[in-house]
Amino acid sequence: MILGITGCPGSGKSVLAKTVARYGGNLIDADEIGREVVEGNSSIIDALVDAFGEDIIRSGGSLDRRLLARRVFVSSEATEKLNGIIHPRLISLLVERIDILRARGVRTVVDCALIFEWGIEDVFDIVVCVQAELERRVERIMKRDGRTRAEIEGFNTAQLPEAEKVRRADLVVTNNGSLERLEAFARMLSLLPDELP
Numbered sequence: 001m002i003l004g005i006t007g008c009p010g011s012g013k014s015v016l017a018k019t020v021a022r023y024g025g026n027l028i029d030a031d032e033i034g035r036e037v038v039e040g041n042s043s044i045i046d047a048l049v050d051a052f053g054e055d056i057i058r059s060g061g062s063l064d065r066r067l068l069a070r071r072v073f074v075s076s077e078a079t080e081k082l083n084g085i086i087h088p089r090l091i092s093l094l095v096e097r098i099d100i101l102r103a104r105g106v107r108t109v110v111d112c113a114l115i116f117e118w119g120i121e122d123v124f125d126i127v128v129c130v131q132a133e134l135e136r137r138v139e140r141i142m143k144r145d146g147r148t149r150a151e152i153e154g155f156n157t158a159q160l161p162e163a164e165k166v167r168r169a170d171l172v173v174t175n176n177g178s179l180e181r182l183e184a185f186a187r188m189l190s191l192l193p194d195e196l197p
Contacts, residue, residue, distance in 0.1 A: 001025075001194045002098055002108050002123065006115040007130035008162045009155045010137030010144075012175040016130050016186055017111035023190035026101055030094055030112035037089045038063060047085045052078075073154025091118050098123050107194060116160055116168050128189065129169035131162055132176050 003020065007013035014029070021027035038044055049057060052071045056064050072082045094112070101108045110124065121127050132140075141147050141155075159165075166172050173185045 001192060002102055002110065002125050003189065003192070004110045004112060004115050004121070004124035004127040005130065006113055006127060006165055006169070007132075008137060008159060008165070009113070009152065010140040011130040011132045011162075012140075012182055013113065013130040014111050015179070016128070016173060016175070016182055016189075017109050019183055019186035020189045021109045023187060025107040025109050025190070028094065028097055028101075028108060028110045028112075030090070030110065030114070033094050033097070034086060034090050037086060037093060041089070044085060044089070048082075051081050051085065069154075070151065073151065073158055076157070079158045087118065091120065095120060095123055105194075113159060116165055121168070126170045126192065127168070128171045128173060129162075129165045130173045130175050131166055132174070134162075136176055 003025075005013050005017040005020070017027060017029070038048070045057070045063070048063070048068065052068055056068045056071070058064050068082075072078050094110075098108065098110065112118075112120075115121050115124070115127055138149060138152050141152050142149070147155075171189075173182070175182055175185075
């Protein structure tokens with residue numbers, strides 16, 4: 001069973017993915033693969049610097065992700081530029097890892113915000129979309145990351161609208177309540193059979 005979990009920023013998709021994996025299964029985090037792709041590839045770093053400025057690299061040599069995000073999510077053109085640099089390698093590596101785990105029969109949960117945007121829904125047996133009220137999502141991100149409302153709006157416009165993700169998903173989890181409720185959904189998802197009829 002390869003379970004894909006998607007949702008808009010602040011929906012709780014990562015919490016759900018980690019919780020399902022805790023009940024039994026391997027966890028793949030697309031954001032972690034994205035970091036791996038950037039940090040391990042000087043040509044990608046060079047392309048990011050060319051596109052978004054030398055100051056996105058801190059004095060110690062690490063990427064200032066917060067500054068990069070501020071520059072990327074201001075316009076669709078800037079977002080597309082970033083996507084063109086990072087996403088081809090990221091998607092290739094993500095799908096490759098899923099294929100390896102599927103071949104080994106390893107039950108896997110994939111935390112990936114952009115399943116539908118990348119057109120990779122067919123690599124999953126089931127795609128779950130976590131949805132939550134917009135204000136609740138905004139509050140969560142502001143509290144968790146200290147982001148401004150403008151930054152959060154930029155993240156949201158870089159993805160499909162929540163309603164479209166909900167429409168295309170196989171299952172939908174509404175996460176406007178407590179962590180206990182999300183835990184109950186995770187438990188239910190962990191009980192899905194490895195082979196679907």
